[in-house]
Amino acid sequence: MDSKRPLILVCNDDGITAPGIRHLIKLMNQLGEVVVVAPDGPQSGMGHAITVEGILRCDKITVDDGPQIEHSCTGTPVDCVKLAVNVVLDRKPDMVVSGINHGSNSSINVIYSGTMSAAVEGSLEGIPSVGFSLSDFSWDADFEPSAEIVKGIAAKVLAEGLPHGVCLNVNIPKYVGKPYAGVKVCRQAKANWEEEFDSRTDPRSRNYYWLTGKFVNHDSGEDTDEWALANYYVSVVPVDSDVTAHTFVNELNTWGL
Amino acid sequence: MDSKRPLILVCNDDGITAPGIRHLIKLMNQLGEVVVVAPDGPQSGMGHAITVEGILRCDKITVDDGPQIEHSCTGTPVDCVKLAVNVVLDRKPDMVVSGINHGSNSSINVIYSGTMSAAVEGSLEGIPSVGFSLSDFSWDADFEPSAEIVKGIAAKVLAEGLPHGVCLNVNIPKYVGKPYAGVKVCRQAKANWEEEFDSRTDPRSRNYYWLTGKFVNHDSGEDTDEWALANYYVSVVPVDSDVTAHTFVNELNTWGL
Numbered sequence: 001m002d003s004k005r006p007l008i009l010v011c012n013d014d015g016i017t018a019p020g021i022r023h024l025i026k027l028m029n030q031l032g033e034v035v036v037v038a039p040d041g042p043q044s045g046m047g048h049a050i051t052v053e054g055i056l057r058c059d060k061i062t063v064d065d066g067p068q069i070e071h072s073c074t075g076t077p078v079d080c081v082k083l084a085v086n087v088v089l090d091r092k093p094d095m096v097v098s099g100i101n102h103g104s105n106s107s108i109n110v111i112y113s114g115t116m117s118a119a120v121e122g123s124l125e126g127i128p129s130v131g132f133s134l135s136d137f138s139w140d141a142d143f144e145p146s147a148e149i150v151k152g153i154a155a156k157v158l159a160e161g162l163p164h165g166v167c168l169n170v171n172i173p174k175y176v177g178k179p180y181a182g183v184k185v186c187r188q189a190k191a192n193w194e195e196e197f198d199s200r201t202d203p204r205s206r207n208y209y210w211l212t213g214k215f216v217n218h219d220s221g222e223d224t225d226e227w228a229l230a231n232y233y234v235s236v237v238p239v240d241s242d243v244t245a246h247t248f249v250n251e252l253n254t255w256g257l
Numbered sequence: 258m259d260s261k262r263p264l265i266l267v268c269n270d271d272g273i274t275a276p277g278i279r280h281l282i283k284l285m286n287q288l289g290e291v292v293v294v295a296p297d298g299p300q301s302g303m304g305h306a307i308t309v310e311g312i313l314r315c316d317k318i319t320v321d322d323g324p325q326i327e328h329s330c331t332g333t334p335v336d337c338v339k340l341a342v343n344v345v346l347d348r349k350p351d352m353v354v355s356g357i358n359h360g361s362n363s364s365i366n367v368i369y370s371g372t373m374s375a376a377v378e379g380s381l382e383g384i385p386s387v388g389f390s391l392s393d394f395s396w397d398a399d400f401e402p403s404a405e406i407v408k409g410i411a412a413k414v415l416a417e418g419l420p421h422g423v424c425l426n427v428n429i430p431k432y433v434g435k436p437y438a439g440v441k442v443c444r445q446a447k448a449n450w451e452e453e454f455d456s457r458t459d460p461r462s463r464n465y466y467w468l469t470g471k472f473v474n475h476d477s478g479e480d481t482d483e484w485a486l487a488n489y490y491v492s493v494v495p496v497d498s499d500v501t502a503h504t505f506v507n508e509l510n511t512w513g514l
Contacts, residue, residue, distance in 0.1 A: 047335075048304030048368045056454075056466040078304075078369075082468065086452045108381065110500060111305045112335075117368075124365065124449045156512055165447065166502045168509075183514040187501040190422065192381045195343045197313075209313040211339065238509055240502035243367060244444040245423045245495035252425075252495055255413055257440040 006032035006094035006158050009084050009122070013043040013077045013101065013114025016070065017063055020100035023143040024132065025068050027151050028097060031158065034068035035093070037084035039077060039114075044103075046114035048121070049076045058083050077118035085125050095158050096122030096167075099132035100143055100150070106133075106171040106225040106235060107189040107217065116169055120241055123167040128157045130167060135229060136174040145175040149183060149234050165241040171225055172234050184233040189224035191217040263289035263351035263415055266341050266379070270300040270334045270358065270371025273327065274320060277357035280400040281389065282325050284408050285354060288415065291325035292350070294341035296334060296371075301360075303371040305378070306333045315340050334375035342382050352415050353379030353424075356389035357400055357407070363390075363428040363482040363492060364446040364474065373426055377498055380424040385414045387424060392486060393431040402432040406440060406491050422498040428482055429491050441490040446481035448474040 008028045012021040016038040028034045037058065058073040058080075071088055073080045081096060098118040105113040115131045122129030132150055134141055153170055162168070169188075173180065198210040217226045225235035265285045269278040273295040285291045294315065315330040315337075328345055330337045338353060355375040362370040372388045379386030389407055391398055410427055419425070426445075430437065455467040474483045482492035 042310055045307045045309040046304070047306045047374065049306040049333075050302045050304070050369055051468055052302040053299055055457075056468065057464070058466065059464075076306075079468065082452045083454065083466065087454050087456070087466065108498065111377070111498065112307055117304065120368070153514060156514060160512060163502075163505060166505055185506055185509045185512075185514065187503065187506065188499050190499065195339050197340065197344050199344070207314070207316075209315065209340065209344065211308055211313065211336065236509065236514060238502035238505040239500050240505075241365065241368065241500075242445050242447065243496050243498075243500060245420075245497035246444065248420060248423055248495040248497075249442055249444065252442045252493065255417060255442075257410060257413060257442065257493060 007091060008032045008034050009093040009096045010034055010036045011038050011077055011080045011096065011098045011118040013039065013046060015039050015041045016072050018102060019139060020102050020143065022064065024097060024100050025066065027147055029067055030151065031155060035089060036068055036070040037073055037080045037088055039080060040072040040074055043076050043114045045112050046076045047112050048078055048117040050078050051075045056083060058087065077114035078121045081118050081121040093127055096127050096129035097132065097154055101133035102139065102141060103137045104133055104135040104171050105131065105169060106229055107191040110169050110188060110239060119167040120239060123162065123165050124241055126164050128162040130154060130157055130170055132170045134172045142175045146172045146180065149180065167239050169237040169239050170234065171229055173229050173232050180234055181232040184228040184235055186225040186228050186235045186237050187223055188237050189217055189219040189226035191215060191219060191226065264348060265289045265291050266350040266353045267291055267293045268295050268334055268337045268353065268355045268375040270296065270303060272296050272298045273329050275359060276396060277359050277400060279321065281354060281357050282323065284404055286324055287408065288411060292346060293325055293327040294330055294337045294345055296337060297329040297331055300333050300371045302369050303333045304369050305335055305374040307335050308332045313340065315344065334371035335378045338375050338378040350384055353384050353386035354389065354411055358390035359396065359398060360394045361390055361392040361428050362388065362426060363486055364448040367426055367445060367496060376424040377496060380419065380422050381498055383421050385419040387411060387414055387427055389427045391429045399432045403429045403437065406437065424496050426494040426496050427491065428486055430486050430489050437491055438489040441485040441492055443482040443485050443492045443494050444480055445494050446474055446476040446483035448472060448476060448483065
């Protein structure tokens with residue numbers, strides 16, 4: 001084993017002061033040297049957005065006690081990972097962990113999620129990467145009961161590595177006072193959002209909208225992340241940055257385009 | 258055949274006045290009834306971002322002559338598709354087309370691309386969807402030579418449909434004065450961006466960054482979109498919204514998480 005402790009980059013999309021990332025930093029301090037590069041405010045739903053039209057700032061800050069080094073960044077979660085790897089860090093991190101998100105990123109939420117996009121970006125840089133999310137939107141969510149599971153998965157990723165371009169999407173059910181049922185490797189459930197836009201009128205009589213919606217699971221498979229979460233398991237879905245629909249290539253070739 | 262002409266939703270990420278979308282609208286007017294719901298300004302690199310922290314506006318406008326109905330929206334390309342389907346349109350569109358993007362969205366660019374995310378969002382709504390991009394960043398890019406190919410692919414998608422959750426990523430090489438070599442169905446090439454942040458100092462002596470970088474193709478396969486484009490073919494990659502790394506599930510199960 002290397003005598004050097006592993007270098008762990010921590011990011012999220014709820015912003016650097018969110019309880020979820022503060023909890024994750026504490027856990028990662030037990031596994032290695034921690035550097036945090038995270039957004040200076042909420043970046044939920046930012047998906048794999050990057051900042052191409054504007055500038056980025058990235059400044060060292062102290063948020064709370066602890067051995068970690070922290071940088072607050074004006075960009076998206078993906079910007080944070082790029083800035084960390086290319087500007088902030090003087091060596092390649094051994095792992096990227098993102099989260100712990102306040103709210104689930106299971107199923108199709110993975111593609112809207114800034115938390116998961118930070119992990120995907122880490123995997124594209126060739127760094128083993130994991131995104132963690134807790135199915136509890138509350139700012140006071142209880143992250144403590146899943147602490148050993150989160151640390152165990154991260155330690156395993158550090159030990160085993162991951163294929164280039166593949167990261168893990170870990171979702172934890174909301175704690176309901178009894179021990180979790182276990183950890184399940186899953187596939188992404190087929191689901192989508194049915195939007196219901198909330199239409200309002202501003203003080204100047206102009207119309208505007210708030211995006212709201214209802215998550216609808218169309219998948220009854222027992223090998224999905226939605227099944228695992230509904231049965232109080234922590235779900236682990238390996239996520240691929242190759243989004244080719246390989247199973248449709250042959251049929252598309254028959255189209256004679 | 259239905260006597261009604263197909264309803265085609267047009268979106269992009271370069272903004273509603275970009276030459277690429279104006280060209281696409283003209284072509285789609287030949288295939289059906291066109292409704293445009295597109296961003297009011299540049300939204301390049303927005304990936305699958307949605308607006309959850311702020312409000313959305315969506316107003317009817319006239320940009321140029323033509324039978325199409327147009328709405329300009331303050332949100333991301335994905336917001337535009339959601340607003341179109343849920344607020345603007347009174348029936349489900351028969352197809353979503355996005356683009357034509359000024360610049361390539363081949364290979365890994367698919368996950369950063371607002372143009373492609375609009376198509377992915379369409380596929381999640383169960384609508385056959387295609388994103389078109391031209392490998393030419395110039396505002397004066399010549400879209401004319403690929404007009405018949407774009408129309409042909411769109412007509413084929415209207416006729417054949419696509420599986421739920423699968424859309425097409427069509428990339429067109431920059432025109433160099435001779436007819437295109439043809440159309441090739443491909444997989445996404447394995448590639449990534451090597452960032453080079455441009456570090457500057459503002460007038461108040463504070464540091465800031467511009468994101469820049471170099472695209473690096475690591476894939477020598479002749480079945481990839483990068484190979485097709487390099488050989489003057491139009492590439493068509495089917496894109497899946499299920500991002501599970503299915504080939505890694507078994508190995509992950511041996512970890513004993």
